[in-house]
Each structure stands twice: as structure tokens, then as C-alpha cells.
Amino acid sequence: MAIEVAPLPLPPSADPSKFKHFGREVKGVHPGTLTPDQLEEIKTLLYNHDALLFRNVDLTPEQQYALTKAFDPSSESYGHGNNKTGETKKSILHPDLKTIPRVPQVQLIGNGTVYNHEGLAEARLKHPSHTTFHKTVVSPEDEAKGVTRFYRWHIDAALYDLSPPKVTTLYGLNVPKGPRQICRYDDGTGDELEVPLGTTAFVSGRTMFDILPKELKSLAVRSKVKYAPHPYVWMAPAKAKSTGLGIETDGLEMSLDELPPWEQAKIKIFPVLWKNPVNGELHFQVHPCGVQELLVDPLPAGADREGALYPDGAHLTDLGQVRDLLYRMQRPAIAPSLVYPHDWHEKDLVLFHNRGVLHSVVGAFKPDEVRAFHQCNLAASDDPVGPTDEDVKKWA
Template identity: 55%
Template sequence: MSAITVKPLSSSEGFNAKFGAVVTNADLENLSDADFDVIRDALFNNQVLVFKNQSHVSPKAQFELTRRFDPSGTSYGHGKTIDAKRSILHPDLKTIPHQPQVQVIGNGFVPEYEGLKDIQLRHPHHKTFHATSIAPEEDLDFTRFYRWHIDAALYGLAPPIVTTLLAVKVPGGRKQICRYDDGTGDELEVPLGTTAFVSGYEMFDALSPEDQEFARTSQAEYAPHPYIWMSGAKSRSTGLGLESEGKEIPLDQLPPIEEEKIQILPMCWRNPVNGKLALQVHPSAVRKLHLKDGSVIEDLTEVRNTVYRMQRPGIAPGNVYCHDWQEGDLVLFHNRGLIHSVVGAFAAEEVRLFRQCNIAASHLPEGPVEIAQAA
């Protein structure tokens, strides 16, 4: 078999990205240690890896590839979050019975797949989560970023290192215009149902020296049970964090809170291979900011405005990689080095079926030295 090759997306026909790579000649069902080392190095240097023509890859092999980045991790990255009826994640995920760490996501009715019967999948639509929405008559032509996020429970469980997505069935063809609707006029032509990625490293590098210092020395505190806490709130039109309207679920109305599970994480996470810093904040789940001098920003509006100001340049159209899904594409992405968003609005008859896997890590992300010393 030929050696694995790694080719930057920007130099591949049909791609326009400043990060990411296409990997060829990788046998994901029978991955040697040497081949995994090539893939691991490529991932941490490129953040997104695309493997074409992988329809044959089993849920077990997908899980094993995902777990190989952290062999001590075994449970689904959101843990029991999907069991909570009030969680905003609850309707969107189905679990494969014989490989429970792998989830099925998509849109439309699927009679049978991998032991699941008569499943109704729902592609998240921005009108269910945003404070404003695109007019219904424009819905098939225009769309928005649904929610920029990191795949992470952010309560109790450490954020997964990687996520894998496999396209099993993809509706064909049409494009949509993704609108930011924030007064800037920004918009982006996207493939139907794309997954959008932006690099946390580019986001950090674009900050002013003052903001880089702030990001290096500050920590983000996340809400307890964050996906229930945020369930009453609504998103900004860019999908980058929430509007501050006082609609969060009060803490005394959440499930019992275990203080030791509340996560206070660095705003910047260090790359394990090249040492670069990524600005990694889940903008919808953040509740407080802890500063270098020991003070804490607790005003939620100020917290969100600060994070938004720092992250918004990073999602400008020229910084977004929108993957044009084809059946058999397996995308492996560095969940600790970028944020991503679901995009798109499907017609009822457009059936889409994907497999997703991420695993709660065995350790928290490493931050800058300034944070480590402060702790």
C-alpha cells in the first residue's frame, strides 16, 4: 500500500481554506501505529483532516480512531447531557446501540440504520435558537451559522481532543447564502448543510497585543449544566454566543450542582505538537471571566461582549472553512484547536445521515504558562 499523503486544503482543487488537509492512502479500519503517528501529527498541524471515500468504515473503527488520540477516554464527550430532557442537545442525537460512543445525526426519516429503527432526524435550524430569524419565504435560499461551539460537556467531563464525522447520506446539490445579519453586510455562499470551521490559532493571532495578553492570562468559567442553563436563552444572529436578555435558567432551577464539576478553563489552549495558542472559548456556555489579578467579571453582558469582541473577527467570511460534504467523507477535527458550527436549512424531503464520535478526554486542556503559574 502507498504511504499516507497529507495535502493542504488550500492547494486542493475545489477547496478554499487557510488550514486543514486532505489525507489519502490511510486504511482507517487497520491503522498501524506508524500511520496513526502521521495522522496525529497532521491533525495537530492542520486542525481539520478530510478522508475521502470512507463509507466502508465501521462505527467500531470510527470509535477506535477517535479514542486513539486519548486511549484512556471511553465515554461519549457530552456524557449524560443528552439524557436531560431540558438540554438543548437532547433532540439532535441518536446513539448507535452496538457502539454507544457513536451518535447518528442528520435530517429526515430513516427506516433503519446500524440497529436503529424508524428514526426521525432533525437538522438544527437557527429559528429554534436565534433571537431573530430569516423570513420563512427566504429559508431555502438563505441560512445562518447555527451555533459556534466546541464539542464539550464543560461540566465534569474534560473537553474531547478530537471529533470524527462520517457522511453516510448527503442531499445533493444546491447552495445557500449564509448571512451574518449583524449590520456588517457579511455573508458567505455555502454548500447545503455544510459544517463550518474556524481556527482558534488564527483567532488568537489576529488579536491586538493587549487582547492577546488578556487571553493568555484569563480563564473562562462555564455555567453548571450549561446546555440546560442556556436552554431559555437565544443566540446572536452570527451564532457566536447568546443575547443577554435574562432568559438563562436560574441556578436554583437546574439539576443539583456539584461545585467540583464546574469548569474554569484557560481562554487559550496550547497545541500539543507545535505549542501554538488557540483562543478556545465556548461563547454560549461561558458565564464568568477570571482575570490575572484575581478579579472576576461576573456581569454576563460584559462577559459575552468581551468574548464576542475577541472572537468575531475570527469568523469573518475569509476565515471560515465550509466543508462541502460528499457521501463517504470522514472529517477528523481538532476540537481543542478550533470552533465549528452546523449550517443550513433542509427541505423536509432532504434526508441526511451522519455519524459523529467524540470522547471525553482524560485530562483538561493545557493553557499558557501564565495560567499554569497563576493556578
């Protein structure tokens, strides 16, 4: 049977003109039993559309791992390392993951207590909540009425030592249904978004770059971000913005000498823009929570300097300044009309281009609501590729 594709069902809040390229539902094949030719077709579809949905599939952890690995055959360990979070219980990721014993690259995530699951006698899961991570929180009264927030906009990546996974697979096993929620931005804009309970929200890094004004495109194409060592430990004492898009600058981050042992050579410096391996498009791919510094190259010879930011280049080390600049560039792309909030069904498999999108956990569950998903991503065999000299000349 031939592979068939259809556009993803967009919510009424979405601007269809901004989703022409984003997301496809795939029919006619089973993602766990793809032939080599089908796999190549799926790879092309993913890199062109950034998220693929397979409905109503039975998928073992072994099949999920094999599918994920097929995008980067020499990758092996889970994206944060097979000790899950790369270091210690101080990491903000520590409570979110339980490893499937026989396939340690696949994690069990969700909410509530799951018994006798794939070799785990008992797994207590906790859906991440903005109440533990944001500087301000939704009032209990509003939360009871179904008001919620984006938890943390991110890329699945260790951001230290290991290279960012090329793809992530998410498979819904137990998906509790409930009333829809209102995701509030609470940033003074009045923005809010109606979302399904427990949605995963996605935004396109390609769109994030495309909608920037000229001077910010020029800055993005010339810039790299430097991440903190052990960034999830470093940021753990700090609190996030109400949109989930980065950290408030209150000086709460751990000092570098408080962190687990780290090596200068393992610190990650990545381009702000990552080049799509199939179509050559540029995706704005920054995990704002973990960034420590911004490095800007000067404008190339002959470039128009009028209105340009940092035309002679810069090395920005003031954390507040770095975060404010990144927020200015990234916030427009999480506007309600540009967010795809996936409405999960049991046995949904979503495969997404982790080097082309940002995503966020959303919503809140009661402690007794059981939600179970399998997640897999693999630390890549290479770092992402940034803009070419031709890209820089074009956009700078």
C-alpha cells in the first residue's frame, strides 16, 4: 500500500497560511515495519513538514527505538545520556523520566502511577506543571476553571557534551480525556489559546525565522548561542517566564563552581539557525532556558549597515541582555495563531523534527489521572549545521 499524507487537523485558532508546510498525517504504512524505500520517503516527509502523525498504531518500545535510530543510524544513547539527565538529581529533568529497562533509549513519561509496565513493577509519573517552574503561577481558582500555561518551550537536547537529537518520537499509550483548557500567556498581551487537556504544543523554527523583521534576520543569521555547562542543573533554582519561553533574570542560577564537574571542551556553542538537511531552509533553534552567552559575527563586507544590530559583531555575556534579545526574536512565533496543539488519542505516534521545531508540555492533571507515553530521542552523531556563507550574504 502506498504512503498517503493529509494535512494535520488545525484548530480554529491557527492561521492556515502559516501551516502550509507544517505537519502531515501519514496513512497506509505501519511506522514499525517500514521498508527501506518507505523509510526514505518518511525521512523526506519529516524534514519537509517537521511533524508526522500516525494514528491508531500498535508500537513496541523496540520498534520505536528502531524508527528513531533509523534517522541517525550511528546514534545510540538517549538524548540526555542513558543515565537520563546527564548528571544528578539536581537536574530539573530528573522527575520527568522513567527508563524502559530492556530498551533504555525509550522513556516512560506521563502522570499518575503505572503498574507492571514493560518491566517496571511500579512507576510513579508526574506531569510537569508550570507551578513548580514559573516565577508567577495561575491562581488555584483559575486552575480549577481550566486555566493553564505552556510549561517550557524547548528542544530535546542535553545542550552539554551530547549533540541534539535529530528526531523525537512520542507514542500515546494512556490518554485521559477531560475538558479543554485555556492556556494563558499572562505577559500583558492578553494572548490565550484553547487547548486539549495535556496537549503537546509545537511551533515551527522555520516560521520563527521567516516572520522576523530584516534587522533580526540579519542578527540571527550571524549569531551563535553558548549554553551553560550542565544547563538543567544550572537553571534549576531559577524560575521561568509566564509564557514558558525562557528564564527570568533574577540571579538565581547556580554558580559554575557549584555544578557537577564539567569540561570546557564539552560546552556547546550552536548557531542560532540550523539548516534543514533536505530542503536547505533555516530554522531558528534555540533552547532559551539554557543559554548563557550570545556571539555575533560582524556583517560581511558590502552588507547594508543601515539599521543593523551589532554590525561589527559582539560577544554578549550579560545574561539579562542575552535573554531579552532572544525573547524579542522568539516570542512572535509562539503567538496563538502559530501554535499547533496536538489533540492526543491513544495509539497516536507523533514523530517530529527536533532540529526544526520547538515544543512544550501544556496543562495540568490531577494526581489520580493516569497518563502514559513512550518517548524516544537519541543524542546525534553530529552537531547541527548552521547557515552557509551564501545564507549569511542573503540575510545579513
